[in-house]
Amino acid sequence: MMGPAHSLSGAAAWLGVGAAAAAADRPMPWPVLVVGALICAGAALAPDLDHKSATISRAFGPVSRTLCEVVDRLSSAVYKATKKQGDPRRTGGHRTLTHTWLWAVLVGTGVSVLAMTGGRWAVLAILFIHLVLAVEGLLWRAARVSSDVLVWLLGATSAWILADVLNKPGSGADWLFSAPGQEYLWLGLPIVLGSLVHCAGDAITVSGCPVLWPIPVGNKRWYPVGPPKAMRFRAGSWVELKVLMPVFMLLGGIGGLGALGVI
Numbered sequence: 001m002m003g004p005a006h007s008l009s010g011a012a013a014w015l016g017v018g019a020a021a022a023a024a025d026r027p028m029p030w031p032v033l034v035v036g037a038l039i040c041a042g043a044a045l046a047p048d049l050d051h052k053s054a055t056i057s058r059a060f061g062p063v064s065r066t067l068c069e070v071v072d073r074l075s076s077a078v079y080k081a082t083k084k085q086g087d088p089r090r091t092g093g094h095r096t097l098t099h100t101w102l103w104a105v106l107v108g109t110g111v112s113v114l115a116m117t118g119g120r121w122a123v124l125a126i127l128f129i130h131l132v133l134a135v136e137g138l139l140w141r142a143a144r145v146s147s148d149v150l151v152w153l154l155g156a157t158s159a160w161i162l163a164d165v166l167n168k169p170g171s172g173a174d175w176l177f178s179a180p181g182q183e184y185l186w187l188g189l190p191i192v193l194g195s196l197v198h199c200a201g202d203a204i205t206v207s208g209c210p211v212l213w214p215i216p217v218g219n220k221r222w223y224p225v226g227p228p229k230a231m232r233f234r235a236g237s238w239v240e241l242k243v244l245m246p247v248f249m250l251l252g253g254i255g256g257l258g259a260l261g262v263i
Helices: 003-023 030-043 046-050 055-059 062-082 101-117 119-138 140-145 148-166 185-203 238-259
Strands: none
Touching (some): 030 119, 030 185, 046 055, 046 062, 046 101, 046 185, 101 185
8 A cells, every 4th residue: 555545544443443442431532532543644654664665764854764774674684584485585675574463563562661661752752753654644745745844843743732632631641551650551552553554454455465474374474464366456556546545534534433422
């Protein structure tokens, strides 16, 4: 999938979680619903850190481009070191290490620990990074024609405001994990979800996605999970733009209304 569809599916997924939480009598305060949807939309772009031409590579200028190059080389090295006999030879690390459940869980866990122990500045950094990515994904047309600095200012301003809102009593800093010292522990959840939704989106494209790594399947450790090939499509095709993106918008709207108790 392309960046806009990944971000939209990530936001829709978190809104669906909000509806499920409301049905389970653990409703999200509205700031958690909004912030989580934006983080998940941004995190749904993050697995493409292994692709030098992806949306995320442009999000933070030379810093993100350099990081993408490093992750690409790391992913390629891990692939070569762990592949089995049935895994094909390949150059580059795209759709390998960062497109796995293990990567999603490790990154989400790391963010949760950082948010819980790092104080306000750690929370602000997490929000800033993912809000910038959400703008790049959800508002990609506007982001493309505007200055990077304007997008960064929007991300920084929004992060500052939303951090203040979350920090107010009852606004969601301690949602789901309410024991003392566990504030913001939930911030890792939309990051894990966004990464897994990205993998699911890539799995239904032509190449599939090795989301199960390092669990081997047959003679492959990097087995490309996906539906039958007749049901797959090429990234950026009319199926993605004309069918899936409207469906994601519809599902996100239904999930948001359910999370807020409207339906």
